[in-house]
Amino acid sequence: xxxxxxxxxxxxxxxxxxxxDGGRADVQAQAVALTGGLVYPISSEPVAGGTVLFVDxxxxxxxxxxxxxxxxxxxxxxxxVVMPGIIDAMxxxxxAGEDMNEVPSPLTxxxxxxxxxxxxxxxGSGEAGEIRVRELLSGGxxxxxxGPGDATVVGGQGAVVKTAGARFDDxxxxxxxxxxxxxxxxxASTYREQSRSPSTRMAVVAQLRDLLVRxxxxxxxxxxxxxxxxxxxxxxxxxxxxxxxxxxxxxxxEIPARVQANATRxxxxxxxxAEEFGFELVIDAGAGAHQMRDELADRGIPVVLGPISHPYxxxxxxxxxxxxxxxxxRNAVWLNEAGVHISLASFSRGFGRFGPGVAGQWLLIDASIxxxxxxxxxxxxxxxxxxxxxxxxxxxxxxSLEVGKDADVVVxxxxxxxxxxxxxxxxVGGRLVYEREN
Amino acid sequence: xxxxxxxxxxxxxAVVAASGAAPAPAAPQATPVALVGARIHTAAGPAIENGTxxxxxxxxxxLGAGVAPPVGADVxxxxxxxxxxxxxxxxxxxxxxxxxxxxxxxxxxxxxxxxDVLSPDDEFWKGAVKGGVxxxxxxxxxxxxxxxxxxxxxxxxxxxxxxxxxxxxGLKIAMGRKRPDQSPTTSMAVTxxxxxxxxxxxxxxxxxxxxxxxxxxxxxxxxxxxxxxVVRVLTGEDRIRAHVxxxxxxxxxxxxSQEFDFSLAIHHSTEAYKVADDIAEAAIDVxxxxxxxxxALADEVMATGTLMNEKGVRFTFHxxxxxxGSKWQRGNAGLGxxxxxxxxxxxxxxxxxxxxxxxxxxxxxSLEVGKDADIVVxxxTWYEVSTLVTRVYVNGMVAYxxxxxxx
Numbered sequence: 001x002x003x004x005x006x007x008x009x010x011x012x013x014x015x016x017x018x019x020x021d022g023g024r025a026d027v028q029a030q031a032v033a034l035t036g037g038l039v040y041p042i043s044s045e046p047v048a049g050g051t052v053l054f055v056d057x058x059x060x061x062x063x064x065x066x067x068x069x070x071x072x073x074x075x076x077x078x079x080x081v082v083m084p085g086i087i088d089a090m091x092x093x094x095x096a097g098e099d100m101n102e103v104p105s106p107l108t109x110x111x112x113x114x115x116x117x118x119x120x121x122x123x124g125s126g127e128a129g130e131i132r133v134r135e136l137l138s139g140g141x142x143x144x145x146x147g148p149g150d151a152t153v154v155g156g157q158g159a160v161v162k163t164a165g166a167r168f169d170d171x172x173x174x175x176x177x178x179x180x181x182x183x184x185x186x187x188a189s190t191y192r193e194q195s196r197s198p199s200t201r202m203a204v205v206a207q208l209r210d211l212l213v214r215x216x217x218x219x220x221x222x223x224x225x226x227x228x229x230x231x232x233x234x235x236x237x238x239x240x241x242x243x244x245x246x247x248x249x250x251x252x253x254e255i256p257a258r259v260q261a262n263a264t265r266x267x268x269x270x271x272x273x274a275e276e277f278g279f280e281l282v283i284d285a286g287a288g289a290h291q292m293r294d295e296l297a298d299r300g301i302p303v304v305l306g307p308i309s310h311p312y313x314x315x316x317x318x319x320x321x322x323x324x325x326x327x328x329x330r331n332a333v334w335l336n337e338a339g340v341h342i343s344l345a346s347f348s349r350g351f352g353r354f355g356p357g358v359a360g361q362w363l364l365i366d367a368s369i370x371x372x373x374x375x376x377x378x379x380x381x382x383x384x385x386x387x388x389x390x391x392x393x394x395x396x397x398x399x400s401l402e403v404g405k406d407a408d409v410v411v412x413x414x415x416x417x418x419x420x421x422x423x424x425x426x427x428v429g430g431r432l433v434y435e436r437e438n
Numbered sequence: 439x440x441x442x443x444x445x446x447x448x449x450x451x452a453v454v455a456a457s458g459a460a461p462a463p464a465a466p467q468a469t470p471v472a473l474v475g476a477r478i479h480t481a482a483g484p485a486i487e488n489g490t491x492x493x494x495x496x497x498x499x500x501l502g503a504g505v506a507p508p509v510g511a512d513v514x515x516x517x518x519x520x521x522x523x524x525x526x527x528x529x530x531x532x533x534x535x536x537x538x539x540x541x542x543x544x545x546x547x548x549x550x551x552x553x554d555v556l557s558p559d560d561e562f563w564k565g566a567v568k569g570g571v572x573x574x575x576x577x578x579x580x581x582x583x584x585x586x587x588x589x590x591x592x593x594x595x596x597x598x599x600x601x602x603x604x605x606x607x608g609l610k611i612a613m614g615r616k617r618p619d620q621s622p623t624t625s626m627a628v629t630x631x632x633x634x635x636x637x638x639x640x641x642x643x644x645x646x647x648x649x650x651x652x653x654x655x656x657x658x659x660x661x662x663x664x665x666x667x668v669v670r671v672l673t674g675e676d677r678i679r680a681h682v683x684x685x686x687x688x689x690x691x692x693x694x695s696q697e698f699d700f701s702l703a704i705h706h707s708t709e710a711y712k713v714a715d716d717i718a719e720a721a722i723d724v725x726x727x728x729x730x731x732x733x734a735l736a737d738e739v740m741a742t743g744t745l746m747n748e749k750g751v752r753f754t755f756h757x758x759x760x761x762x763g764s765k766w767q768r769g770n771a772g773l774g775x776x777x778x779x780x781x782x783x784x785x786x787x788x789x790x791x792x793x794x795x796x797x798x799x800x801x802x803x804s805l806e807v808g809k810d811a812d813i814v815v816x817x818x819t820w821y822e823v824s825t826l827v828t829r830v831y832v833n834g835m836v837a838y839x840x841x842x843x844x845x
Contacts, residue, residue: 135734309731309766309823348734359734365769365823366731372824419772419822 031055032430033068034411036078042378042386043400052082054407057430062401077411080424083381084401085142085408088360089304089388090258090284090345093136093144093163094119097349100149102156103190106198107211110243111156113146114175119161119168133163137434139361140410140423143173145304145345145392150182150260151190153204154211157246158258160392162408164426164433173394178258178282179250181208183266205269212277215247222248255393256280258304262287262311264326271299282391285347286335287311288326293338302341302391305332307358308369312347332383333373343388344370368417377417406430470494471834472507473813475517479820481789481804484782491521493811496833501807522785522820523805524572524812524832525767526792528725529679529705529756532576532764533562533591539579541586545620546635548609548667550586552577556598566593567838569765570814570827571757573603573793573802580612580681583622583631587667588679590796592812593764594830594837603798608679608703609671613687629690636698639668677701679725685709692720703795705756711738711745718749723795726755726787728762729777730769730823737777743787744778754792765827772821784821810834 032054039050041062051066052059061067068074092100099116102108119133143162148155157176165171183204192199198207218241249255257279259270267283274281283289286303289296296303306312311327328334335342344367347357358366363384371380389399397406407430414421426434470492478489480501492500492508500508507513531539538555541547556562556576566574577588588607595601611632614625622628642665649659670676680691682704695702703723704710710717710724717724726742727735746753755770757763762770771784779787793803801810811834818825830838 135737138737307731309769310763358731361734362731365773368822368824372818372822372826417824419769420776422776 030430031060031069031072032407032427032432033066033072033074034077034082034409034425035068035074036076037080037082037411039082039401040084040381040416041401042084042382043402049078050082052401052409054409054427054430057407059401059403059405059407059409061403075425077425079413081412081414081416081421082401083140083410083412083416084385084399084405085410085426085428086140086363086384087343087388087392087398088141088144088346088348088363088384089343089391090306091144091146091348091357091360092149093146093348093360094161095146095149101151101190102148103151106153106187106191106204106207108148108152108156108243109154109179109211109215109246111148112159112176113148113156113180114159114161114172117146117159117161117171119171134434135359135361136163137361137426138423138436139364140412140416140426141360141363142408142410142426142428143394143398144360145177145258145388147178147180147258150180150186153182153187153198153208155180155182157255160394162428164428164431166429166431170429173397174392176246176249176255177392177394178256179246180258180260180284181270182260183208183269184260184262186260201266205273209273209276212247212251212273215244215251216277218244219248219251250279251277253278253280256282256391258282258284260284262289264288264291267292267296271295271301274301285312287331289340290328290331290334290338291326293335293340296335297339300341302343302387303335304343304345304388304391305335306345306347307363307366308332308344309366310358312357329369330373332367332370333375336370336375336379336383341387341391342383343391344383345388364416365419368419371417380417468495470499470508470511471811472505472511472513473516473521473815474507474513475515476519476521476815478805479520479522479785480806481523481785482806488517489521491805491811491813493813493831493834496811496835498805498807498809498811501805516815518817519828520816520818520820520825521805522570522814522816523789523803524810524814524830525570525788526573526575526754526796526803527566527571527757527759527764527767527788528575528703528754528792528795530566530574530576530759530764531579532566532574532593532759533557534576536760539585540581541578542581542617543620545582545616545622546584546631547582547586547664548584549663550578551589552586552607553589553598553602553605556589556591558598563593564838566759566764567830567832568827569763569767570816570830571764571767572812572814572830572832572837573796573798574764575607575679575792575796577607577610577679580610581617582612583616583628584609584611584635586610587676590798592832594832603801604796606670606676607796608677609667610679610681611691612681613691614682614684625684625687625690629687629694632694633697635668636672636694636700639665639672640698643669643672671700672698674701677703680704681706683708685712688713689716692716692722695720695722706758707742708735708739711742714745714749714751717746718751721751723752723754725792725795726753726774728755728757728766728770729773730757730762730766732762740773741777743774743783747779747783752791752795754787754795756792766823768821768825769823772823775821781821 034052039047053061147158158178159175160173160177161171198204261267283303285306346360348360386399389395409427411425424436473491478486490505533556578585590604590607592601645659705725771788774784790803793799813831815829828840
């Protein structure tokens with residue numbers, strides 16, 4: 001009897017976990033002051049006994065001498081740590097497994113992940129579990145990049161989303177935010193299993209290069225008179241091509257290419273293509289990136305690293321030692337020392353799923369391993385906040401506690417790099433979306 | 439210097455050489471070794487500050503705060519460091535090629551032995567050694583109703599045979615739904631097959647008993663290696679390690695254990711929290727989910743260890759390597775504490791409890807006089823993953839030393 005009651009209670013908890021909690025826009029108008037905490041603005045030195053004030057969903061003041069407006073809700077967080085929300089620079093949060101990869105076509109730049117993003121799940125589908133955000137919020141994660149899976153070569157367009165918000169549109173921070181591309185053994189193995197091309201690394205690169213050439217040609221054509229102005233002048237407008245339009249954004253430098261590459265040979269190809277076609281490159285996963293750290297640093301190429309405890313190897317659960325001999329837990333530390341811009345990411349497949357990445361909620365704990373290997377606390381915390389905000393192109397809104405930025409704020413009950421520390425309050429857009437009683 | 443790393447990394451063999459795993463010497467040193475000055479978590483009692491551990495010939499000979507190193511001992515100053523027992527991992531798949539773990543076409547294969555596919559190559563074991571996991575119960579997979587026999591083995595040593603701590607590491611069965619292409623596919627059919635197999639084993643044994651009692655007259659009954667493995671479970675020489683996630687399957691395997699009177703440990707135990715009282719009443723052992731980072735689990739699952747300790751159930755974590763890397767067994771304990779376990783309970787959950795569940799607590803699982811000198815040295819709080827394992831002793835020999843690692 002008690003057993004049944006307990007099961008029932010768990011079920012109710014699951015249903016209450018949707019990211020969207022209905023329109024409560026009025027809450028945003030409220031001013032909130034978190035007082036007395038050890039504040040890590042990330043963009044500047046920590047402030048002991050500081051106040052973080054936010055009004056209308058944005059940071060209004062950070063410091064020790066903050067005038068708290070009358071009527072503000074004052075929350076004493078003495079003894080706690082106050083930080084910007086954790087940003088997971090790569091996850092598949094809210095994406096059903098079958099929606100991750102459009103396998104029949106290896107090159108699909110026209111696809112948009114936002115159209116598969118289901119933060120509210122589908123009731124009764126058995127998939128509702130994966131959209132639970134309570135666990136994600138308990139680890140302080142307030143935003144993540146989501147993108148198509150890595151089974152094909154060009155997966156499509158990724159987006160930056162928040163983990164909580166009053167309405168669907170409030171969740172979207174930037175879209176499209178990048179083009180997702182995968183090099184290495186994973187896409188080749190997808191098509192090798194089907195006896196189709198591209199079934200080798202060579203063919204993966206050749207098809208990608210050919211696509212980029214088409215995009216260059218398309219871009220040149222669209223800029224030489226057959227665009228809007230040309231149409232006004234009477235010439236026939238070029239037929240629209242959504243995939244080419246997406247790649248044109250990349251070639252014009254409006255959005256970067258996120259190229260998943262682990263082995264040095266794949267990273268080298270990514271760099272060569274970026275030079276050849278002049279796009280902005282971000283290396284994803286980068287299990288072997290430390291082997292090329294000086295080159296990455298010299299060229300200013302940022303790396304979004306897979307988890308430290310379990311490096312993300314292109315969808316393969318077990319690294320093939322022949323391919324990835326350079327896997328080392330000190331990857332992040334070495335890259336950071338060399339001056340490479342790094343972000344740490346979970347590559348999580350969402351709640352209840354075993355995947356090659358780690359669960360997003362443990363991103364900070366995983367990052368603490370880098371602290372053990374000698375990375376400074378400041379650098380570790382930056383790699384899960386401001387650095388991902390920069391690489392995702394959302395640093396104007398997210399990633400640090402600075403006046404004018406979104407009030408995405410986490411209160412931790414202790415050392416943020418301890419395995420025993422909890423997020424006790426999480427604010428997104430100034431709204432309290434998670435609270436834990438200790 | 440960085441160029442060196444680049445070159446080393448491209449040659450896998452060179453990485454192995456630089457990994458810090460020490461080659462296995464021929465025999466434990468006879469000269470006593472004394473580790474002095476560390477905070478010692480023995481897992482057999484409260485932590486000892488500024489303690490000393492002495493070992494010789496691979497066995498702990500003295501331990502305590504007031505112990506003086508014997509004359510002639512190699513004294514190792516560990517001031518400021520932390521020492522804990524070599525950890526155990528009660529459910530692992532290391533030591534074998536992953537393609538050798540599941541004989542899918544054979545739905546019931548208790549005759550299969552993990553021992554026959556274990557590799558002595560360092561590459562298969564070094565992750566565990568570096569993480570301070572010195573003994574594992576490694577076994578076949580979970581795709582079949584029974585995939586075979588596990589073994590209790592140390593993660594480092596001279597040869598596979600010498601590393602075996604206990605041959606009988608449990609007979610693996612897997613409850614719950616299976617692949618749809620071959621019967622049994624439903625939980626019902628899996629349980630029914632198991633019941634039929636246990637009955638078959640009873641009958642098999644009865645034929646042998648009758649032949650023995652009849653003065654071994656006439657030809658002996660034909661041997662059946664599968665049935666012999668099941669009979670060992672029925673006679674108590676081995677026990678069942680049951681892969682089980684759902685509550686109804688936990689109840690089903692408990693029913694079978696009572697019906698056929700065998701010793702049972704449940705593995706993964708995802709929904710154990712839903713049937714905690716049934717588990718406590720049945721007095722079975724619970725091997726809980728790997729908590730550290732790979733799978734996002736509900737809070738109730740994360741807190742399984744806390745609940746089992748409250749109910750008086752013997753509990754341990756496992757890594758299920760490759761699900762979670764062996765070296766993060768400490769992270770499981772840390773997350774167990776995050777979800778309410780006491781430090782001592784969390785420590786026992788990765789040391790003495792898995793040793794007792796494996797039936798090898800007389801040799802490993804705690805730091806006590808007379809036990810194997812399997813010792814982990816760390817540079818800080820043992821349960822934080824930001825703390826590094828700096829040295830590992832197995833049988834009193836240095837199996838891993840962080841100072842030997844390339845940078």
